[in-house]
Amino acid sequence: MRTQVGIVGAGPAGLVLAHLLHLNGIDSVVVERQTRDHVEKRIRAGVLEHGTVDLLTAAGLGDRLLRERMVHHGVELLFDRVGHRVPLTELTGREITIYGQHELVKDLISARLDTERPLHFEAADVQVDGTELTFHVDGTQTTVECDFIAGCDGFHGISRAGIPPSALTVFEREYPHAWLGVLAQAPPASDELVYAYHDRGFALHSMRTPDITRLYLQVPADTDAADWPDARIWDELRTRLDRDDPRWQLNEGPILEKSVAAMRSFVVTPMQHEQLFLAGDAAHIVPPTGAKGLNLAVADVAVLAEGFAEYYAGRGSGLLRRYSETCLRRVWRVQHFSWWMTSMLHRVDDDPFTRELQLSQLRYVTSSTAAATTLAENYVGFPMA
Template sequence: MRTRVGIVGAGPAGLVLARLLERAGIDSVILESRSRAYVEGRVRAGVLEHGTAALLDEFGVGDRMRREGMVHRGIELRFDGAGHRIDLEKLTGRTITVYGQQEVVKDLIAARTQSGLPLHFDAEVTGVDGTTLRYVHEGVTRELQCDFVAGCDGSHGVTAASLPGGAVQRWERDYPFAWLGILARAPAANEELVYAYHERGFALHSMRTPEIVRLYLQVPPGTDPAAWPDGRIWDELRTRLGLALQAGPVLEKSVTPMRSVVTGPMRHGRVFLAGDAAHIVPPTGAKGLNLAVADVRVLAEALVAHYRDGSQQLLDAYSETCLKRVWQVQRFSNWMTSMLHRPGSQDAFGHRLQLAELAYVTGSDAAATTLAENYVGLRKEL
């Protein structure tokens, strides 16, 4: 087979890129190593920046999001036993939408399927040789010849691993804590997301629907989820959040390590990296999906310019353009993480500094605006 753009991975980055290219009349083929059921069932992020939600509307896959998603106009920071609301809409004129990443993926897959354009599940890419993708599908080894390759296959994907040695550099940071997360069938205890700093550690109250909550606790790296029975989790959440949580059946339980990774440049020849294939951010700032979408918007614009008038300028600038935003998002996510988590060896002085930081952020309009404009999503010109 031959296509203009071969896309490795059917996560948000790959699917959004394919949709943007489709609207510009540029053909593409998506190869995904997992099954459709697996891809649509992966529980991931649930916060869409203002611009991400607007883009889904713009290219015709936002109807269900607008029906079922929840528009939030603020978030709450809790510390010292009290809650402090950050009014996102008042401070920035923009909002966020709570809508699960897996739901975004379902909507994009449905649109791709309806268009009848190539999307192959259970198609494992085994090698990237320049712009040739070798993959196995239905037991047959095949090749896909491309003008360009978009590696949207995550942090452990084959695209980045196939680049020659020294082609890219990686900057990494591991954090001294992890998140124990649960998805539970229980009513939300607050109308908006709650980020809590507590002497026992960080906690987060979020939701996927009014009846499904997503809750997190700071735990040490390497924590075994089995060491946390459901009752213990609910008790600890109530303590740290200071909310009257109503317990319900736990649908999923997992521990996620906290780390930051940036790969640069995000391009080698005609192979481009996007989303988690190029960077990972700690989840505190709710930026993973949104940063992936920002990447492929830049890439799609560059590819459209190339096919429209032969211009290479935007393609050549792709990595530099994306990395400016990537590092800004890393800065914000690192700041949120550092402000809200208790290091295991923290002394009383450090504890007081964190409380002072939180008091300043919630007590100063200037500081609150800084948080708010990053949280709802940096504008394109930033």
């Protein structure tokens, strides 16, 4: 078998790339080690930047997204029992969209299947050797000769190993805390996201639909979700999200899903080696505080698709040669914003000096238009150009 671009991974990065290539008349093969059911049910981030929505809509992928999304024009920072709204749209002219990543993946899989181009789930023993992609499906080995390979298979995928370690520089930081995330069958108690700084640790009130709330608690990095029964979770959420407003009430309901996510910052450079290109979590990880992981992956493949389009149109390979340099400018901006949000909102130790610095930063961001605009610009995302 032969194709122009072999894509490893059928998450948002790989599927968006495959669709953008299809729109440009470029052939691709997508392989994914998990089942379709697993991929479509993976609960991940659901905050889409303004530019991400624009790109998906322009690519013909926005029909259901635009019908079912929840549009937010601000976020709230809660500290000292008082909520402070940051008016994102008023400050930037752009908004954010809430649309579950698993719902977006369903849309992307449907779009891929409509093209009748290869999408292989449950691909075992996936290997990348130069421009050769090998895998097994139903016990049968398939080898695909590719012009290029795009590694979109996440932090634990095999693609990054296709680059010699001596050719990579790794930047990494692990955090001493994690997020305990729950999905609850309960209407959101707020129309917008609430980021809460509390002496007991950070909390986030988010949502997936008008009937499903997504909630997070800062916990130690070695936390086992089994040690957090439902009653304990709700007690802690009530404490950290409480405020001096008699109208506020946290809506509770059955917890549908519970998991612990580690927090790290990770970047490899370069994001390309010969004919292999890394995109999304295969090349970088950001703490979830800034809601940037999915958006950063889409930004990567937008650059990569443009480079492939230029190459196959006979206009040279300049964009492909500059792929890593172009993407890393955005990656490091996003890394800094995510680190800054994490540092401002999470309790790291019992040092009163650090606590006062965090509170000072929060007061500044919520009282200065310039500081609030900086947060808003980064949160809604910069243009895809």
